[in-house]
Amino acid sequence: MTDREIAETLNRRLRDMVLTLRRITADQEITSQQTSVLGSLADGPRRMTDLAAEHGVRLPTMTAQVNRLERDGRVVRGRDGADARVVTVELTPRGRDGLRDARERRVALLAERVAALSAADRDALAAALPALGRLFTP
Template identity: 45%
Template sequence: MLSDMSELAAAVDDPATTHEDSDVAEAVYALMTELVRQMPRDMSLTSVATLATLNRTGPRRITDLALSEGVAQPSMTALVSTLERSGHVRRGSDPNDRRASLVTLTDRGREYVLHRRATGADSVASVLDDLSRSERDALAAAVPAMRRLRDLKAQQRET
């Protein structure tokens, strides 16, 4: 998935990118944007993304989280402090380096991620019946590719 409009523009301008690829990229990006707009704004997108990263990858150092989420280390430290106060994460010693700490998702944080994901899925499901059978079949057939695309973007973000 394209992370911002500059990547979308680059994909569209790249002669190696087919017209069909740019149509797919634009459609996926537009859908993501619409879904993000409809989500509750009870927490910043960076906070939500950090919780989702911890849910997916397990405990991480603050410096790793900052790099993964594209924010400065002091900003991530402040964000983790806020998430810790709200009970979504906890900090503990890194067994490999006692000078560093690991940020771990709590049960409350995991429940938040799962609830938010379910809310998003429900939002999409609420309009699936408005699609034709062939449109729903096409989406079902694309599920493995969409999951792979998500995984590739997550890997790209973490490198």
């Protein structure tokens, strides 16, 4: 396969994977997009502008996501100690619990699907993980 063919196939597989993971959260309280935002906050408070940049959205879009999460008690807003104009967002205990539950659902689904693969496919998937990590790490 050429580099282009690999990229096209990878693009299709990533789309399939994202859609599958979205489907398993469709009936949950927290959407996959909200789970992604909560995941960005797992290591501590973040600036709203940084969240928007990380998720590839404009600030008003991220503000709408954070508004919903705040309304549901999953995040709280704060101010940056060095610059009071800067709005930060951090997880609440309810947000942390929701993130843990959403991640567990995803991992359980993936583990079930991995277990259904042949040993050769599981080995190939495991061997590809370091390269995927390098591909998507800036």
